[in-house]
Amino acid sequence: MDILYLLIPLSVILVFAIGAVFWWAVTSGQFDDLEGPAQRVLMDDDQPGAGGVERR
């Protein structure tokens, strides 16, 4: 069971890494509007090339 000496600390590090990813997600506004994207997905299928509203 010696492998546990490696795995447990590794899992702690992994937790912090995932935490950082989620921190990015929250601060970049991924969770601001939970209903909109669901509605939008339904409509974009019909028009190929109409996806996305961001363009330069």
Place this chain on the structure above:
Amino acid sequence: MSAVVDPPFAANALPPGDAACCFHCGLPLAGVGYPVKVDGVLQDTCCRGCQAVAQTIVDHGLESYYRHRSAPAERREAVPDLVARLRPYDLTEVQQGFVRASAPGEKEAALLLEGITCGACVWLIEQRLAALEGVRGVEINYAARRARVRWDERRTRLSAILRAVAELGYGAQPYDSARSDDAQRRERRTLLWRLFVAGFGMMQVMMYAVPAYVADGDMSADIGQLMRLASLVLTAPVMLWSAVPFYAGAWRELSSARVGMDVPVAIGILVAFVASVHATFSGGREVYFDSVTMFIFLLLGARYLEMTARARAVQSQEQLAALTPAVAERLDRFPAPTRREEVPVALLKPGDHLVLRPGAAIPADGEVVEGESAVDESLLTGEARPIAKRAGDALTGGAVNLHGPLTMRVDRVGQDTVLAGIVRLMDRAQTEKPAIAQLADKVARWFVAALLALTVLVALAWCAIDPSRALWIAVALLVVSCPCALSLATPAALTAATGTLHRLGVLVTRGHALETLAGATHFVFDKTGTLTLGRMTLIGVIPVAAEERERCLALAARLEACSEHPIGRAIVAASRLGTDQGATVSDVRNVPGRGLEGRVDGRRLRIGTPEFVAELNGTPPPEELLFASDDVTVAALGDERGWLALFTLGDPPRGNARLVVHELEAMGKTVCVLSGDRRVSVEHLARELGIGIARGDATPQDKLEFVRALQVQGAVVAMVGDGVNDAPVLAQAQVSAALASGTQLAQASADMVLMSQQLDALLAAVRVARQTRRVIRQNLTWAALYNAIALPLAALGHVTPLIAAIGMSLSSLAVVANALRLLRPAPAPMRSRAPHPRVAAA
């Protein structure tokens, strides 16, 4: 258009209702005559506004909006002179409050969207704006109905963007996001982040704890110690970061010497954590890391649910800005002006002289110095009947000038205006809002005080019996009696219910609304715009000469074609005129307060008050005039030879108003109608709908007094309204609802917004509210039962960390599962079988 899968209903995602309904907005058709070709099929719309919007949608290739939408669009009047009205938004002074430069050459604005009824609306606006030349990005937040638009200042302007939105039939109001939105967004994000840290920590720590439970002594001490250390490392951030709201709350409570929910929570987790840390380093028997993290996660979850159930009320100052125009035309000197200049309204001062064009909103309070016109003061009285104004008469900021140009002198600006006073009344009523003590709060407070006392007693008792176990038993007691179930009982139910109501078309904007609505005893309705459609509509045409109805109506409509007067618009809407049909109309002259005169095909006609028409032909008025009842407005049409027809106009009640009143009374509620409109009209409507108590001629202050009088008697008042004059009383009533077709100010001060044009959404809200109250009570009972069983067990020392964790999670799950029952849609509100409002019936 590329070929698409055959939709189940001809080019429209909505089920076919009455054949005689507008394709675009779903309201009954007044007459055929505004066709639009959608997907190759000719569809009928009810008015020029809907026709223009539908045509715009088709022209831009956005017809799939109709195939995907789940609710009819909101009907909006075609706004004349749209381009001119929007131009002021390009001025730098006006843009100061809500536009910022996001990149060189690029600007960003935050907009409030009006008229969104379903997800397809958002799609429509996004597609249209994204296709506009110069627009770099559009983000629409569906839940909050806010939009952020970024555009290249060199290629397009804000007014073009606003116009594109208006042409689609929606309203876009710029607002200052820095003040209301950003703070709330930050708060929400921080809580979400804390919740995640707690949740993730909880899951990981549980993974380390389970082997310890399962191994049952079979694990080597080293590995066991490693796992405890790992749990400690992961619990520390949860304790230090996620639990901070509890420490802050406990500190606040202690410093004001009260005992609330946070004190025992803070004590519990701190004691458990410190004891567990001590046990880790001194080889103690039990650690409670998993319970501590679960505790914090569940309680934070309850707070997060509470916050989402409590949606935002937009600042009233922004709503005020929506009513007054952005710029005004000022004369530099009076009485001998040399020039006119456009100034932002914010820079006006008392003593300034302004020119008011027909159709313009009045920017400030003042007095007429020159000119004669009629003004729509529905913002104060709720009545759309225009009021004649001439030199010396007072004008109120926010009212709309209808007929002719006026020159006014400004007397009061900004915070001193009547409108600002109404907003202040509303704000004050909001803060003094009678606080309905939430049932759960009361129970929780009593409970936690008892719990703390019990813990101390039990600890002392065990000190006497077996001191080594005293601390652990105290910890177990605090942990297992987790107020989680208690905390989750209400927010979980409210969140589920709010979601269901959202789908039924009711937007609940304040957390307490549902509980209060369930207990409401009196329902007070505003009249104009709430119980009625709020628009003057043609009720009947009575020909009095040889010409037939249709001809008279057509003549009148041609004459009134360009009129902004509510009567004129009602006649035009009811007629079957398409956009232009040939007949020559000339020499149209408007006599404010009396009527219109003009020539149609060479024939001199007058339409307006009977006296006005009588002057043209000199014959006595037809006897039918005598039979017109008090509550209808009568307009007469006549030419030089004699009288042609009489038109009766009025504001008919909404289709299902009678049904809603009947159902509410069947539930045992008292229904009242309260309005600023004339007493006679109000009483007539009350009789027609079967309402027992009616009050007319009420100023906003009178309305407040009426509601207060009821409240003093112990009534729980639910108020339903839509206008600016309703805003203070909407805030005063214990619970209030505004119609989405009403003013933004009313929507901001109300606790619920009825998104559909139907009043029966109110019935659905009442039913769901009652169901919610039942579920909350069940949850509280369960929480009490659970604690009644768990506490004695813990006090007697039978509770291990494992049992504590299981008990806590199961009781919370049970509460949440019960609340999820509210997600099943309540029985659909009955569609009214009552006939559609009478329009153009002889």
